[in-house]
């Protein structure tokens with residue numbers, strides 16, 4: 633471990649290296665143990681060097697954005713979490729295109745679109761993730777998805793090489809793309825939007841935000857929808873019909889406002905959330921025959 637830290641100190645300034653960092657501070661679930669290392673590269677060169685180093689040394693690493701789709705084990709993560717966040721959050725508008733760093737929050741990109749009278753990004757304004765995280769799952773809401781607005785995506789390959797993919801090369805599908813499968817790290821995205829009216833764009837964003845506040849338990853920590861939408865069904869409805877609304881394990885609850893959300897009512901552990909996921913899966917399977925697949929990503933060891 634010490635020799636790893638020594639090498640990392642040659643790549644990153646010391647204040648960008650955190651040791652035994654609690655993942656509670658870096659996930660919207662506000663649960664989880666510590667990561668051996670939490671690294672905050674300042675630019676693409678440092679990021680590329682880190683990835684190359686971890687691969688050569690066959691050491692574990694995991695890229696995170698805003699941590700809004702993650703459940704980190706209470707036992708933590710034995711490896712390095714690499715944050716692609718503020719240092720990668722530049723946003724530039726050029727005609728009808730928005731060029732965004734992978735660490736830019738979708739809400740900020742939506743704001744830039746509104747200010748520049750560009751329409752098409754309103755659907756994403758309330759998704760609390762980064763642009764890079766959104767590429768992984770082809771994040772979507774209210775009838776829109778990343779696939780509709782992405783033109784180009786610049787990535788680092790696992791060998792640390794920079795490559796640019798077009799929309800059609802990204803393999804976007806329902807909550808999937810090639811990013812995870814190919815072990816890519818997203819650096820930049822070019823979004824292609826359309827000319828619109830800034831007041832109308834603002835009104836649309838406000839309407840969607842009100843819908844979210846009304847339907848989703850935003851007052852509690854969560855990672856959004858826990859499960860993917862099973863073909864022909866809605867996860868939340870299956871869970872409600874199974875009688876699990878309000879069901880809890882420790883501090884983790886099935887939200888009564890939206891049964892598709894597991895919420896942390898203050899003192900949940902990741903294990904509580906995990907056990908609740910398992911319980912929901914088995915009860916729903918027994919009652920309806922439908923297998924619910926988690927949308928959130930589990931990191932570290934469970935069970």
Ligand SMILES: Cc1cc2nc3c(=O)[nH]c(=O)nc-3n(C[C@H](O)[C@H](O)[C@H](O)COP(=O)(O)OP(=O)(O)OC[C@H]3O[C@@H](n4cnc5c(N)ncnc54)[C@H](O)[C@@H]3O)c2cc1C
Nearest residue numbers: 697698699700701761762764765766771772773818855856
């Ligand atoms: C209240 C709430 C509401 C939500 N609503 C929605 C919704 O409407 N629609 C929706 O799709 N999702 C929703 N989500 C889930 C989540 O916000 C999205 O999946 C988001 O895109 C995740 O982005 P992130 O930056 O937080 O990624 P993280 O949670 O940090 O990471 C998720 C995955 O992306 C990978 N990743 C992150 N950054 C990069 C990068 N630069 N390069 C490569 N891989 C990367 C990680 O390795 C991980 O596999 C919601 C979550 C919450 C808490």
